[in-house]
Structure formats: structure tokens, C-alpha cells
Amino acid sequence: MNATLIKNGFIAAALMNIGGVLLFSRVFTNDAINQADPVVMSNFGLLMIVVWGLAYLGAAFIQGNIRWLAAAFAVEKLVYVVVWGLWMSNHSLGAVYEQDLFAGVFYSIYGLNDLAFMLFFGLVFLSQRSNG
Template identity: 50%
Template sequence: MKTQTITKAFLIAGLMNLTVLIWSRFFTNKTIPEFDPVVLSNFGLLMIVIWGIAYIAVAKKFYEVKWLVGVFAIEKFIYGCAWTNWMLHNNLSDVFKKDTMAGVFYAIYGINDWLFFVFFTFVFVYLSRIKNN
């Protein structure tokens, strides 16, 4: 895979995390934290933004931080698992009834996390094979 393509994917991962600002209406949407007050509290949403900034920060130098890319994969795995668990034990339509933007957020955030878990894992393995850090 080309370095440019990987860099773009890091930027997209970061921008996707930053969209939490839109879904949460800059942390004023009370429905998101109401339905998952542990993972998606306003503090949790802020940390999603911080992770997004971290992805953007290393986008052009990802090949120098293999182990950080591994941390990104673990982080996405944890969020993906949290979302899957939430989906198995909650009713998404209840969120949509209360707030459409929150419903859309809950419907897609875990899919995004699982996709970028695969991407970050791929990059970590790729970097592990091309250089021994």
C-alpha cells in the first residue's frame, strides 16, 4: 500500500473522530451521554476528539511510530467492543426517538471503529514486516 494512501486514511480516521463535535453539537447533545454515560460522557466524547487529533498528528510520520499505531488498533478494538456490547443490550430505536442525531451517531460510531481497527492493525503488521522497530 502506498504511503500517501495510508496517510490519507490516517487523516480520514482523525476527521471521523472529530465529527463527534457535530453529532454531540459541541457537547451540548444530552442524549448521547444519557444512553451510555460511561463510554460516551462528555469527557469520553472529548477523548474521542483527542484520539482523532493524535491520528492526524502522525498521519505523515506513521512509519516512525509503529507501536503507537498498534495502540491505535487496540483503542479502536476497545471502542468497537464497547459499541457491539451496547448494541446487544440496548434498543437503538429508543435513541432515535429521543434525538435523531444521537441515533445516527450510535448507529454508525462502532462500524467506524471496527473499520479503523482493521486499518490500524493492517498498518501495524505492514510496518512490522518492513522494518524492525
């Protein structure tokens, strides 16, 4: 996989995590996101998503083999995809949209976004040569 594509993919993942959380949570003031999933999407949970975004941003500027770092990021995204799938199967998106449009959009897209970046990180892992 091309180094520029990898760098830009990591930057995109960072922007989605950081920008997405800050936008949809209205900088951690949107209680509807917290109420819909108070464990995973508490303000602490949202802050940790931003921290993961900072980790992706830092990884974008690593020159060298990031195979196992990409693998860790793929696993992290897999966890969020599974949690989102379970949430979707047990909750009503309509109820979230009734409470707040931004929260509804957030819950509609976050798992799909994480799935896309999980696949990207997995491809980065597979494309990097093993160092031993």
C-alpha cells in the first residue's frame, strides 16, 4: 500500500474521530448521545474516541513499518463495530432522532464509519512487511 495513501487514511481517521465527536456531541454538550448509550458514549467515552483520533494522527507521521499499530487500530475499530451492531439491534434509532437530530445521525453512521476504517487499518496491516 502506498505510503501517501496510508498517511492520508490515518489523517482521515483522525479527523473523523476528532471532528465527528466534537461536531455531533456539540463539544460534549449533547446529552442525547450520552443518554442513548450511557456506558460507551458517556462524555468520558466520547473523549476517549477523540484520544484515539489523536493516536491515528500521530501514527500518520510515523515513517516506517506500522504493521502492528495498524492491527491494534483494526481491533479497536472492530470492538466499536460490534458494540454499534449490538446497540442497533436493541434500540430504536427513531427514538434518538426524536430526541436530537445530531444524536440520531451520530448513531446512524458511527458504526459504518468504524467499519470502513477497520477495513482500512486491516489492509494497512496486511500490506506492511513483517519485521520478523
